[in-house]
Amino acid sequence: MASTDSLPVKTAQQMAMDGDQPPPNYIFNATTSYSKFGPLETSPPFAPVPIIDISCFFSSAKQDDQQTELAKLRSALSTWGCFQAVNHGLSDSYLDNVRQVIKKFFELPLEEKTKYFRETGSVEGYGNDMTYSKNQAQDWCDRLFLRILPEDERKLRFWPQNPSNLRETIDEYTNKIKFISVVIFEAMAKSLDLEENSFSKFFMEERDVLQGRFILYPPCPMPDKVFGLKAHSDRSGITLLLQDPGVEGLQVLNDGKWFMVPVIRDAIFVNLGDQMQIMSNGIFKSPVHRVVTNKEKGRISVAMFTEPNPNKEISPEDVLVDEKRPRVYKTVKNYAVFNHECFQKGIVALDAVKL
Ligand SMILES: O=C(O)CCC(=O)C(=O)O
Numbered sequence: 001m002a003s004t005d006s007l008p009v010k011t012a013q014q015m016a017m018d019g020d021q022p023p024p025n026y027i028f029n030a031t032t033s034y035s036k037f038g039p040l041e042t043s044p045p046f047a048p049v050p051i052i053d054i055s056c057f058f059s060s061a062k063q064d065d066q067q068t069e070l071a072k073l074r075s076a077l078s079t080w081g082c083f084q085a086v087n088h089g090l091s092d093s094y095l096d097n098v099r100q101v102i103k104k105f106f107e108l109p110l111e112e113k114t115k116y117f118r119e120t121g122s123v124e125g126y127g128n129d130m131t132y133s134k135n136q137a138q139d140w141c142d143r144l145f146l147r148i149l150p151e152d153e154r155k156l157r158f159w160p161q162n163p164s165n166l167r168e169t170i171d172e173y174t175n176k177i178k179f180i181s182v183v184i185f186e187a188m189a190k191s192l193d194l195e196e197n198s199f200s201k202f203f204m205e206e207r208d209v210l211q212g213r214f215i216l217y218p219p220c221p222m223p224d225k226v227f228g229l230k231a232h233s234d235r236s237g238i239t240l241l242l243q244d245p246g247v248e249g250l251q252v253l254n255d256g257k258w259f260m261v262p263v264i265r266d267a268i269f270v271n272l273g274d275q276m277q278i279m280s281n282g283i284f285k286s287p288v289h290r291v292v293t294n295k296e297k298g299r300i301s302v303a304m305f306t307e308p309n310p311n312k313e314i315s316p317e318d319v320l321v322d323e324k325r326p327r328v329y330k331t332v333k334n335y336a337v338f339n340h341e342c343f344q345k346g347i348v349a350l351d352a353v354k355l
């Protein structure tokens with residue numbers, strides 16, 4: 001356990017409500033390790049992130065449509081490492097309801113939310129990132145972080161009972177996200193001419209892991225100096241993100257330049273994580289991304305992360321290794337913990353698993 005880890009003295013939401021100025025460790029600092037990804041830009045150009053029609057990957061879809069969309073998927077993941085998934089089968093009103101339930105949780109009085117405060121030395125629960133040093137740069141956001149699957153490993157003490165339908169909403173949303181994730185993992189494999197289950201068998205089996213991060217970025221008095229979430233890549237297989245339809249904030253790095261991810265109301269934003277970059281032997285990219293804040297508007301997002309069971313070893317698919325594309329990554333196991341350790345040391349985990 002990190003001895004310096006502490007819960008926030010005051011949550012970002014509380015500071016925003018009290019009109020506080022962000023404390024010094026919230027202000028962007030060009031000497032920190034994450035600053036290597038560039039300075040804060042509040043309004044970079046919009047990213048032309050590809051839009052993929054997920055219904056083309058359902059078994060009922062026409063062969064021709066599927067082939068066209070698979071080619072788009074492969075191109076999206078090898079350039080941007082992300083895409084906007086549309087026609088995924090979840091209605092606008094359903095997604096609104098999910099966001100609404102999360103919003104209601106954050107609107108509860110602080111005393112109610114702190115019942116679910118994370119414990120020091122662990123990420124699960126309501127609060128902030130774990131802190132490894134006194135000067136660690138902080139993010140202007142509050143989050144509820146839950147390990148949702150495997151179901152029998154849930155720590156229900158961190159699962160709010162208020163709003164009363166929060167638990168069942170997360171449960172139902174999880175089932176829908178699982179279905180969509182399998183479709184995407186299978187499509188990713190097909191787009192690389194691999195067996196359909198080549199990726200899903202690592203991420204979507206019975207004992208594999210799904211985590212949810214439900215985030216509030218409160219309005220921030222200094223959006224040009226304070227990040228909502230620092231630059232990072234996800235350690236997941238893939239991440240499925242529900243954005244707030246009312247305000248942009250997510251940015252993605254491409255070819256050394258930052259872009260703002262447009263909000264498409266009924267789309268689910270999907271980004272690749274490090275573990276799929278490893279398994280695809282670097283053909284697919286795990287994009288560095290970050291979140292900026294807004295002076296007037298708060299922003300809610302719902303991120304679901306797929307991960308292998310910690311006992312599973314993952315490595316580049318044999319078929320994707322040849323003379324032209326030698327193997328790029330080592331075999332890794334429990335990348336989640338490794339990634340955490342790298343973060344503490346200020347090193348990029350994906351670089352550290354290169355051969
Ligand atoms: O809130 C967002 O838009 C992105 C969240 C994110 O990148 C994360 O939780 O890893």
Ligand SMILES: [Fe+2]
Nearest residue numbers: 232233234289
């Ligand atoms: Fe992320």
